[in-house]
Amino acid sequence: MSITTPTPEPSPEDFARGLAEIERHLAAVAPAPLPEAEALAVRQGGETKRVRRLRAEVAEAHRLADLQDDDLPLTLDTDKVRRRRRAAHEAARLHELAQDPAMRAWQASRMLRLLVAVALIALALALAWSTAGVQTFAADGAPSGSPAWWFAWLVEPFMSLALLVVVGARAYLGTRGAPLNDPKLVRIEWFFLALTLGMNAWPYLPGVADSFSFSRLVLHLLGPAVAVAIVTTLPVILAAFTALDHRAGTPGSGTTYRTNARAPYGADVAAQTARARRLIAAGELPPSPGAGKIRRALGCGMDTARAVRDALADDDTREER
Template sequence: MTTAIPTPAPGGDDDISRVLAEIEQHLLEPTPPHPPPATLDTTDDDTEGDTAQEAVGLGETKRVRRLRAEVAEARALAALQDDDTPMLLDTPRVRQRRKKAHEAARLHLLGQDPAMRAWQAARMRRLLVGAAMLALTLALAWSTAGVQHFAAEGAEAWSPGWIFAWLVEPFMSIALLVVVGARAYLGTRGQPLNDRKLIRIEYLFLGLTLGMNAWPYLPWALPDGTDFPLSRLVLHVLGPIVAVAVVTALPIILAAFSQLDHTGSGGGLTGLTYSANAGDRVRRTAAEVAPLIERAQLLIAAGTLPAAPSAYKIQRALRCGMDDARAVRDALAEEAA
């Protein structure tokens, strides 16, 4: 920077002195520093478009804002990591399992009701009687062919003797079913019919059916030179044997049904109720969580927990599982009672 020095006029000493004083004063004045050039960090693509004023004056660049957001997010996550509330919620699978367990417990209690037990016994008895009568009917129908072969005595097909031979087994079977059906019905009504005459009639019909089915295939009834057909004999006596078994077993089964005690007050074995099982389970669990109970009592005495805390509050205070918290709650409730 150059400053023009005025040329003094000749003969003017005052003017020269004044000019020299001005030059001296100008040289003594401090020179103002030049401001540094504004620079921007161009190493990050996110800072493109920021002005020098934003970078130097305010300092709120995109990198700063992004880092501030990351720090705030980290602080929020650190605060939420200590909260165990999501772990206390029941998952859909747990709720479904608890629902099934509750339903099973109620069905068990309903099964102990005398009316329900009587209804179940009556339904099972009807089912068994129906199956026995069906098996008896099929067994007698199976033996019809063997009785017809015995009664026909070699008569020609569709001759009167051959046709009437088919009626021998049906009228015996119908008479037998009358006796067996009457005994079965009275047995279901709690009045078993054990008259000896009826029993003899049953075995008479069954004996005739068995004899007529087996006779043509016995060794002494076979023509000379004929091998003994054991398989055919077994097949023909199978129907009468099943009929004998059904007639023998059905009255015994019905008599046992008639002696059932549906109230559970008799000497028979009865299932344990859920209340007794639950009491044993609570006492056993309370012994296992005794240290937790002591800690809960200390917290109640200190005022940290209320006098009757919920399982959720106990779980939060003791940092234990929900099952243990429920056991502690129940134990505290029993002590308070």
């Protein structure tokens, strides 16, 4: 029978040495620790901040490329285009209104009243201009301030008033479409004008004036000459306005121009509408395409595309009925 020697119990120092050996072994076989940034990236799914930024840039580029292929923003009207379109529409409406017979008659009536008023004012000023010349003739050397001298100032005004009565009556009746061309009135007009012309010119004629001056003669004839011109031309102007035809379709009214100007546009819309119907039948356009799709498919302008869209909509409405 053999006797075994009991194993001595390990001391605390033995435990410490064993733990130190284990730590050294683990430190020798363990991999090197990761940097803090890489460790954080591993915890977040294996992507670093730089990778995420580049991935976002690539995704943004793909989205921008997809949006740039869409031409719809190019078909929208800008503020400047809308202002121009509104101005063009207003100009077209005004042009159309100007061709209306009632509007043309109203415009002619306004212009006629203005011309008659200016002519009568000019006639009154011309007769007033000749008053001084007539006063010199009528006074015939009377002393200044004498009754004869004062009476001479009244000669031209009462002749002018009589002349203005005749001219005014003829002008008013002419604007009403009833020209007054009685020979007696015409002779009365010319009689007063001849008196005014003669009394203005007499003191300054050669052989009568002490010292003849052509410029003084012309200056004193200016008033009567203007009066003669107005009395002569006013009836002609009134007759021309009375003979105006304000109906639409007369030469120069603009109706022919308006029809011819719209013909090419209408023909283009009809042709483009026919093309759009063929594309719809072939399946290249939807049954009720918008203006943007029509513009891209036909390669036409936006106005034409809208007109084609409206024409197709009218076709659909008629088919539903």
